[in-house]
Structure formats: structure tokens, C-alpha cells
Amino acid sequence: MRENNNKIWDVIIIGGGASGMMAGSIASSCGKSVLIIDKNKSLGEKLKITGGGRCNITNNEPDLHKFLKIYGDGAPFLYSPFSIFGVKDTFNYFESRGLSLVTQARNRVFPVTEKASDVYEVILKDLKKNNVSIKSNCVVKKINTNNNLIESVETDSGLFYSKSFILATGGMSHPETGSTGDGFKWLKNMGHSVRNPTPNIVPLAVSDTWVKNLAGVSLSFMKITFFLEGKKQFSKLGKILFTHFGLSGPLILNSSRNIALLLEKGDVKAYIDAYPDTNEGKLEESIIKTFDANKNKTLRTVFKDIAPEGTAKAIEEIDLSIDFNMKVHSITKDDRKKIVRLLKALPISVTHLMGYERSVVADGGVSLKEIDMKTMSSKLYKNLFITGDLIDINRNSGGYSLQICWTTGYIAGISA
Ligand SMILES: Cc1cc2nc3c(=O)[nH]c(=O)nc-3n(C[C@H](O)[C@H](O)[C@H](O)COP(=O)(O)OP(=O)(O)OC[C@H]3O[C@@H](n4cnc5c(N)ncnc54)[C@H](O)[C@@H]3O)c2cc1C
Structure with a gap:
């Protein structure tokens, strides 16, 4: 059903995966009215299958320099965001919400319960506590811009307006979880440089x-x-x-x-x-x-x-x-x-x-040079914030992808 929705939200988050959920939890805790739109019935479908269902939530490498080296050419861009929200903050975020974490071989960190669904539940509980509105089963079709600002999103159930927008539609790996590369297409059409995605960690x-x-x-x-x-x-x-x-x-x-x-x-x-x-x-x-x-x-x-x-x-x-x-x-x-x-x-x-159906991430995405890494805002659209797998950061397995989601989601959440 199409809605004629005149409400202007403080923040609309397009995509409720790991980074979108984190952004929603943080933006709402800052007192913002937040709407998460996702095409799936339930949020966090990919998060729930991470680490073979155990969720390798981050990597407990204490040396930041060594940690960031994993991201190759992306590393120089990441010092600033990681000084705002790094691995320790990930521990604090989850443990202060009752999810104990444990460090296993090769510094990989998992919830003690070894259940990815517990990670999802913890963030979802936070979203509910902070009255975040969730519009699931809703496909975003188009992003409407006006004078280098985002004005609204067009969905299969009507238009939604907001002051700020967080784009968190993920990459292209495991498309059955909802990440089908829509964000890459929109960003390209909006004038961003997007390196073509290819399956990686595959x-x-x-x-x-x-x-x-x-x-x-x-x-x-x-x-x-x-x-x-x-x-x-x-x-x-x-x-x-x-x-x-x-x-x-x-x-x-x-x-x-x-x-x-x-x-x-x-x-x-x-x-x-x-x-x-x-x-x-x-x-x-x-x-x-x-x-x-x-x-x-x-x-x-x-x-x-x-x-x-x-x-x-x-x-x-x-x-x-x-x-x-x-x-x-x-x-x-x-x-x-x-x-x-x-x-x-x-x-x-x-x-x-x-291919993508078996890859953990897709390489490629929007260029780091086009994002203000202190806020995660697009340098082309000031009220657009970009998170997670949409960003062109190469990485290895070991908790490094989700940490990017927590870091970029947190920063977009406080900045939007
Ligand atoms: C099998 C597997 C195991 C993994 N294990 C780990 C691990 O253990 N540790 C680790 O660090 N990383 C792991 N990863 C990588 C990690 O899961 C991703 O980096 C992370 O989930 C990306 O989060 P995201 O927020 O960018 O996007 P996603 O989690 O992909 O979420 C994007 C969301 O956007 C929604 N969406 C997309 N398009 C639209 C649209 N047009 N309209 C509305 N909604 C839309 C989707 O439905 C989806 O919910 C794994 C990945 C896979 C595939």
C-alpha cells in the first residue's frame, strides 16, 4: 500500500543490516526521530549468518597500526574514525548491553554464546527501547535530491522525507540477505565514484x-x-x-x-x-x-x-x-x-x-576520498551519510568487516 507520508523524520536509514542498525541505535540515543527502511521482513539477515552463525564481531588486535594495516590502501583514511569508535568501543557497546564477548584464536572476537542472533537481538532491543520506527518489507526505489541535498526516498509504499539520510544498503555478497547492490547504483547516479564491486573473501x-x-x-x-x-x-x-x-x-x-x-x-x-x-x-x-x-x-x-x-x-x-x-x-x-x-x-x-552467493564481502564501492570520515557524510550531499559495505575498503576475514560497520554506523549515527 502506498503511503502519503508527510512526516519529516530527523534521520531515515536505508537498509537495516549491521551498520544501519548500529546507526539507528546511536542516532536514536541522541534523541533523534529515526526510521529504518528495509526490504526484508526482518532486519540484520546477513548479520545473523556471520561467522557461520557465531558472528566474528571484531578483532581484538590491540595495536591500532597493525589492525588498520589489514585495510591496505584504506588504512590512512581510518585513523580518524577509529579514534572516535574503535575496537574497545565495540566491546563497550555490546558488553554494556549485556552481551559478553570472548577473544579466540587469531584475536577473533565472538559473543560468549557464539550466536550471531544474540548480536542482532542486542541491537534490536536498543532500537525498540529508543522508539526507532522500522518499516520492513519496504523496497527503496529511488533517492530524490535537490540542490545537493537529499530530500526524500521513494519506496514501493510511498515517499518518506527526512532531514538526514543514512545509506546502509550493503554490498553484493550473499544477495539472498537483501544486499543486491542498490546503493552502488544510486551513488553512481548521484555523481559519486564507485569502484565496480567484485566478490572478495571468496x-x-x-x-x-x-x-x-x-x-x-x-x-x-x-x-x-x-x-x-x-x-x-x-x-x-x-x-x-x-x-x-x-x-x-x-x-x-x-x-x-x-x-x-x-x-x-x-x-x-x-x-x-x-x-x-x-x-x-x-x-x-x-x-x-x-x-x-x-x-x-x-x-x-x-x-x-x-x-x-x-x-x-x-x-x-x-x-x-x-x-x-x-x-x-x-x-x-x-x-x-x-x-x-x-x-x-x-x-x-x-x-x-x-561468486557473490559465496563471498563474504564484495570489493569496490564508494571512494573513501568522497566521504568525510569524521562524520561519514558524503562530500557531495551534506545530509547523506554512507556506512558499511558500501564503502570501498579492502579487508580480510577475521572480524574486520563488521568492525567497519560498527565504526561507520556509530559515526553516521552521531553525525546525522
Ligand atoms: C556468510 C557471511 C559471513 C560473514 N561473516 C562475517 C564475520 O564473521 N565477521 C565479519 O566481520 N564480517 C562478516 N561478514 C561480512 C559482514 O556480514 C558484512 O560486512 C556486514 O553485514 C555488512 O553490513 P552492512 O550494514 O554494510 O550491510 P548489510 O548487512 O548487507 O545490510 C544491508 C541491508 O540493506 C537492505 N537493503 C538493500 N537494498 C535495499 C533497498 N533497495 N530497499 C530497502 N532495503 C534495502 C538489505 O535488505 C539489508 O538488510 C560475513 C558476510 C557473509 C556473507
């Missing part, structure tokens, strides 16, 4: 059956080395998760930007070293010992003790021209060396990166 698709057959297996201490047209590019050490389409896990997700660049240039292969802290000689010695103790067993049986746990059957499928039915005592030295080399370099053919 898993890899590969063509190898052995990888896909390991779907669900995760190996915690692996080294993976990437090659472009046969030339070594870079290596990473850590946990690798095998999926039905290829590879994932933090190490892969955080390498995806570099891999995307390689894929643009040519053929990309990767090799997993299943024993990164053992050289070929030492690995062979250990295999010889296992073979000596199991001479009359088949290679298939013994290989289960040689390959990383749970991987033997899948690895066997890599064409080595070795008969896994033969007895260990008949294995030739050449075959043994082949096995050693294989475990030190399991071959993978990377075909492409997965």
Missing part, C-alpha cells in the same frame, strides 16, 4: 575430483603454493577446508584477492604440502619405517597411516600410475619417491573464484 573452484571427494574435511596445518603459468607466486600456511566445489577456509578466503589477479593473467595451479614441517628426505624415512613394519599389507591399507587423516581414499584417485593393491614389499624405490613427492605437492587446478 572460496576457490577447482576441477580436481580428489578435492571434491574430500568435501567437508578440514586440514589444519597445510602449506599451499600458487603458480601462474608454472611460475611460483606465493605460499600460505594454515587450515584448508575442502568443499564440493573446491577449497575454502580462512587461508583460502584471505588469498582470494591475490588469486583473482593471477586468474586474470593465465593458468593457475596450486600444490598442497601435506607435511610442511618435514622435508622430503625425512618424510621418506618415516614412510620407509611404516612400510618395513607392514611389509605384507597392501599399499591401500598402509597409505591410510601415511596420508593426512581421512584423505587416503581421495588422494589415491590422483593419477600416479601406482597400483594401490600391491603388497608393500613389492613397492619400488621410484614408486615410494612418487608417493613422497605427491604428499609434498598435491596438485590442484584452480578454475575460478566462486
Whole structure:
């Protein structure tokens, strides 16, 4: 139903994801009348699936310089906003509202309950307490401007007027959560420079059956080395998760930007070293010992003790021209060396990166140069404030995306 809504709000927030909800909580606590418009039935749909449902809410790296380094070229722009609302403030915001946080491996911070829905509930409670109006199931179609000011937003249920507008429609990752890139289009049409979004922090698709057959297996201490047209590019050490389409896990997700660049240039292969802290000689010695103790067993049986746990059957499928039915005592030295080399370099053919439906964030967005980072206001439209994934800030996984949402949402909330 279309509404003829003549009320002029103090603040209208377009998009009620992580940054929009934070902005609403803060603007309303400053005594502003606030309306959040969202096209979904419920706010925070993406927030509720963050961190695999556990919500990696921020990263507890105490050294600000080190923390901001993660954002690459964006870092110099972020000192000022982080001096207004940083990681400590995130802790204070949530803990003072009854949500205890815990720091886990690699400084990643989660709610003690490990439930992303609890993070959502805490902010929603605040919105309700502060009488924030929420218009859900309402699609914003257009932003109306007049003399470098935003005047109103046109929705599928009428026009809404406000003194200030916070644009928080998110990026393009997981579009089923509501972030379909509408904000990028509006900002472009309004004259902002918007770098075209591309999926980032995204898993890899590969063509190898052995990888896909390991779907669900995760190996915690692996080294993976990437090659472009046969030339070594870079290596990473850590946990690798095998999926039905290829590879994932933090190490892969955080390498995806570099891999995307390689894929643009040519053929990309990767090799997993299943024993990164053992050289070929030492690995062979250990295999010889296992073979000596199991001479009359088949290679298939013994290989289960040689390959990383749970991987033997899948690895066997890599064409080595070795008969896994033969007895260990008949294995030739050449075959043994082949096995050693294989475990030190399991071959993978990377075909492409997965798309928005699997990416954690989309790179790209509105240029940092066009935002006043002390207020998050657009330099082109003084009563427009821009937050969260709409801003062109590269980042890794580990709580760094949500911290941008809390910081920019807070600042937009106090400034709008
Ligand atoms: C699977 C997954 C896991 C993640 N895990 C983590 C994690 O653990 N830690 C971390 O730091 N980051 C994580 N992220 C990234 C993080 O979720 C995002 O950075 C963050 O949610 C972005 O918030 P936002 O406010 O910018 O936008 P969003 O949360 O995307 O919200 C945008 C809102 O705008 C609404 N909207 C869009 N267009 C319109 C329109 N035309 N009209 C009305 N409403 C509209 C949408 O419905 C949506 O509610 C994860 C992302 C994904 C996809």
C-alpha cells in the first residue's frame, strides 16, 4: 500500500543490516526521530549468518597500526574514525548491553554464546527501547535530491522525507540477505565514484575430483603454493577446508584477492604440502619405517597411516600410475619417491573464484576520498551519510568487516 507520508523524520536509514542498525541505535540515543527502511521482513539477515552463525564481531588486535594495516590502501583514511569508535568501543557497546564477548584464536572476537542472533537481538532491543520506527518489507526505489541535498526516498509504499539520510544498503555478497547492490547504483547516479564491486573473501573452484571427494574435511596445518603459468607466486600456511566445489577456509578466503589477479593473467595451479614441517628426505624415512613394519599389507591399507587423516581414499584417485593393491614389499624405490613427492605437492587446478552467493564481502564501492570520515557524510550531499559495505575498503576475514560497520554506523549515527 502506498503511503502519503508527510512526516519529516530527523534521520531515515536505508537498509537495516549491521551498520544501519548500529546507526539507528546511536542516532536514536541522541534523541533523534529515526526510521529504518528495509526490504526484508526482518532486519540484520546477513548479520545473523556471520561467522557461520557465531558472528566474528571484531578483532581484538590491540595495536591500532597493525589492525588498520589489514585495510591496505584504506588504512590512512581510518585513523580518524577509529579514534572516535574503535575496537574497545565495540566491546563497550555490546558488553554494556549485556552481551559478553570472548577473544579466540587469531584475536577473533565472538559473543560468549557464539550466536550471531544474540548480536542482532542486542541491537534490536536498543532500537525498540529508543522508539526507532522500522518499516520492513519496504523496497527503496529511488533517492530524490535537490540542490545537493537529499530530500526524500521513494519506496514501493510511498515517499518518506527526512532531514538526514543514512545509506546502509550493503554490498553484493550473499544477495539472498537483501544486499543486491542498490546503493552502488544510486551513488553512481548521484555523481559519486564507485569502484565496480567484485566478490572478495571468496572460496576457490577447482576441477580436481580428489578435492571434491574430500568435501567437508578440514586440514589444519597445510602449506599451499600458487603458480601462474608454472611460475611460483606465493605460499600460505594454515587450515584448508575442502568443499564440493573446491577449497575454502580462512587461508583460502584471505588469498582470494591475490588469486583473482593471477586468474586474470593465465593458468593457475596450486600444490598442497601435506607435511610442511618435514622435508622430503625425512618424510621418506618415516614412510620407509611404516612400510618395513607392514611389509605384507597392501599399499591401500598402509597409505591410510601415511596420508593426512581421512584423505587416503581421495588422494589415491590422483593419477600416479601406482597400483594401490600391491603388497608393500613389492613397492619400488621410484614408486615410494612418487608417493613422497605427491604428499609434498598435491596438485590442484584452480578454475575460478566462486561468486557473490559465496563471498563474504564484495570489493569496490564508494571512494573513501568522497566521504568525510569524521562524520561519514558524503562530500557531495551534506545530509547523506554512507556506512558499511558500501564503502570501498579492502579487508580480510577475521572480524574486520563488521568492525567497519560498527565504526561507520556509530559515526553516521552521531553525525546525522
Ligand atoms: C556468510 C557471511 C559471513 C560473514 N561473516 C562475517 C564475520 O564473521 N565477521 C565479519 O566481520 N564480517 C562478516 N561478514 C561480512 C559482514 O556480514 C558484512 O560486512 C556486514 O553485514 C555488512 O553490513 P552492512 O550494514 O554494510 O550491510 P548489510 O548487512 O548487507 O545490510 C544491508 C541491508 O540493506 C537492505 N537493503 C538493500 N537494498 C535495499 C533497498 N533497495 N530497499 C530497502 N532495503 C534495502 C538489505 O535488505 C539489508 O538488510 C560475513 C558476510 C557473509 C556473507
